Amino acid sequence: MKSIQITTYNKNIIRALLGLKLQEKETGIPGNNEVLVKMHAAPCNPSDIAFIQGTYNIVKKLPAVPGFEGSGMVVETGKNTGHLLGKKISAFVQSDTDGTWAEYFVVNADDLIALQDEMDLDQAACFTVNPFTAYGLMDIAGQRESKAIVQNAAGSQVAAFVRMMARENGVKVIDIVRKKEHVGLLESQGAQHVLCENERDFEEQLNKLSKTLQATTAFDAVGGRLAGTIFNALVPDAELVVYGGLSGKPIENIHLMGPIFQNKIISGFNLIDWKADLGGGEFEKISEKLQNKFISGAYKTQIQGSTTLDKIVNGLRNYIAGMSAGKVLIRP
Ligand SMILES: NC(=O)c1ccc[n+]([C@@H]2O[C@H](COP(=O)([O-])OP(=O)(O)OC[C@H]3O[C@@H](n4cnc5c(N)ncnc54)[C@H](OP(=O)(O)O)[C@@H]3O)[C@@H](O)[C@H]2O)c1
The missing domain is CATH 3.40.50.720 (NAD(P)-binding Rossmann-like Domain)
Structure with a gap:
């Protein structure tokens, strides 16, 4: 599969972007509590920028695939995740594993939201972090x-x-x-x-x-x-x-x-931490409520454009030049 790779962190944002390389990689295999997601899209958030600069709270062992958030479809499941096969999902992952800027990614079932069918997958790409x-x-x-x-x-x-x-x-x-x-x-x-x-x-x-x-x-x-x-x-x-x-x-x-x-x-x-502090079932209730707002059109993430994995440097430069114009989605 195609994915983006970061090999070194760089505080200079332009050098950090230029350090992102397109690579071919083996598609991951989901473990017992994981699923394999065929990516629809992933945003670039300020936390992703700080991550590739090496100035974020999360520092991964490199090389790694960046991207903490994204949406897609579950195409393969593990022993305990069969019920998620074919589901639309939105995910937010900050573990020391490969991220979402790829054609596929493997995610633990605890780090994803199985979405209502009516959720738009572009909106779902930016659903798990900012609205919550x-x-x-x-x-x-x-x-x-x-x-x-x-x-x-x-x-x-x-x-x-x-x-x-x-x-x-x-x-x-x-x-x-x-x-x-x-x-x-x-x-x-x-x-x-x-x-x-x-x-x-x-x-x-x-x-x-x-x-x-x-x-x-x-x-x-x-x-x-x-x-x-x-x-x-x-x-x-x-x-x-x-x-x-x-x-x-x-x-x-x-x-x-x-x-x-x-x-x-x-x-x-x-x-x-906020999510971890919620009582049993509370996150699911909030998620349901927020999804309904998106489905009804009451809530929407502003999306200014999109880019592909092979044009990621230019795409992200556009985002950094005008962040208030909205998210730039990375489409594999
Ligand atoms: N703590 C958490 O759990 C958590 C979760 C989600 C997001 N966040 C944080 O929330 C913030 C917003 O995230 P987002 O995804 O909503 O952002 P976003 O939509 O990508 O927009 C970023 C915004 O920040 C402005 N900005 C950038 N650098 C700035 C600076 N030095 N001084 C003042 N404004 C600046 C940009 O303005 P211009 O258009 O002028 O560049 C733009 O309006 C980020 O700091 C992000 O890390 C935190």
């Missing part, structure tokens, strides 16, 4: 009974799902983008309070809005100075939930009075 992440983040805001939240990297797909879920729950959102042109774009999609982090009066506007709307939860995917500025803008008894590190920089600039006298806290979120 937004759901988990909104659950934190829900527990805090937040009437308003703040989020940065607001042009991202996670942020878009947060907006969809917030709207359903009557929660106001203060969206922060880094490019001026994305302010109008988000507003045209119905976002009500969009700020650009690079405007001169950004901090002032954020402080004012946060106070007016009483923002008590913030979702940070960026880190650096921006995360500190957001933390400082939150009202007392608020929580900044860190779930991404797009700037690659540590959080700076936190006013000490917030944690000491205003009961403000910083926490972290990651999908795998």
